[in-house]
Amino acid sequence: MNIYLSKNTFRSTLFHMERNVRIIAVYLIFASLNLRGVVQTFLYNNRYGGDQVIRLIPKVEQHVEALKDISEQVKVDLWQPSSIASIKLGSVVDIHVPSNSSQLFFQSLLQTGMTFKILVSDLQELMEEQSGSCARCRRSNPLYNYEVYHTLEEIQNWMLQMNRTYSHLLYLFSIGKSYEGRPLFVFQAVQKYRSDPVIRKLLNQLYFYVMPVFNVDGYHYSWTTDRFWRKTRSNSTNFSCRGVDANRNWKVKWCSEGASLHPCADTYCGPMPESEPEVKAVANFLRKNKKQVKAYISFHSYSQMILYPYSYSEAIIPNFNCVESAAYKAVSAIYSVYSIKYKHGPASSTLYVTSGSSIDWAYKHGISYSFAFELRDTGYYGFLLPESLIKPTCTETTLAIKNITNNLLKECPLK
Helix, strand or coil: CCCCCCCCCCCCCCCEEECCCCCCCCCCCCCCEEEECEEEEEEHHHHCCEEEEEEEECCHHHHHHHHHHHHHCCCCCCCCCCCCCCCCCCEEEEEEEEHHHHHHHHHHHHHCCCCCCECCCCCCHHHHHHHCHHHHHHHHHCCCCCCCCCCHHHHHHHHHHHHHHHCEEEEEEEEEECCCCCEEEEECCCCCCCCCHHHHHHHHCCEEEEEEECCCHHHHHHHCCCCCCCCCEEEEEEEECCCCCCCCCCCCCCCCCCEEECCCCEEEECCCCCCCHHHHHHHHHHHHHCCCCCEEEEEEEEECEEECCCCCCCCCCCHHHHHHHHHHHHHHHHHHCCCCCCCCEEEHCCCCCCCCCCCHHHHHHCCCCCEEEEEEECCCCCCCCHHHHHHHHHHHHHHHHHHHHHHHHCCCCCC
């Protein structure tokens, strides 16, 4: 999700979901399995049965190199960091280990002498627990429930309904189509909101543009086939692997450190910058309105961080003081609600170095206030954040957005 802010002539804010934000819920795909005459159903055909998620922290350089070697030889899914190259000394490494790779992986890991902690002992079991009958009952409610996860179809139907019902407050439009032909919907909030005085004041000075789902194809695929899919669904190579990391596909230090040229990598940067229609559509929207757009916020998960440029370099941005102040106040605002601690700082040093990211692209194209949120949590649930945490996460994040916006209006020059 991203936010852009601009002055009255076009004060704009765009929220958009990149890289298939991981606090999405599990879609229920039922497969019949006869066990002693009883029909049992599993999410995703029991695809994740016996899979584990572990955490370890390399303590010496030999551990770093050994872990990189093992991850290249054994098929595992890195949750944190997003690529093998980003594993570094003293940093947290969360790994999803498929059951069919577990024996070889753990044998190799034990030979290194590294210790690890099991975060999830059975990934399928956790998913089944989180998608119990109560969640299904709530989702079947004809009214849109903001405390459960929704399919892409449900989200887009909700957007259309909101546009019909609150046409005096919202304007819905599409900025293009995805690789698979799905519309890329964006909301514009208009200046007639009256309920919340803080929001009303902000809307009197800014336009907000909200793109709830950026990677629409990948999000849809994560409900139907692979819960942990993170790339787009394009198919532009001779490899059987599909998709591009949409947050490595922007034309800024494209395919340098933190990105991969291999189509099967989760951090594949694509055959060229803006090869993905989703990326190109948002980039074109920003280019078209670059004189008016003043701020941009992108939402991801997980890690509990508020990041700002640069992602590709540890160089200090020119307006560091103002951006750092806004991020600090946002982190403080988040903590004031439920005492949840977020880190903040430049993306390269606070998280890891990446290239071709949207916040760097936005900053390089004149959007001086560019942030990326890594939402809850820090790994206990990781990409399977329970629905019970949707509301508190949204409550504290909304307060952070208000603080960032007010800080930019009061203390930073919005030219």
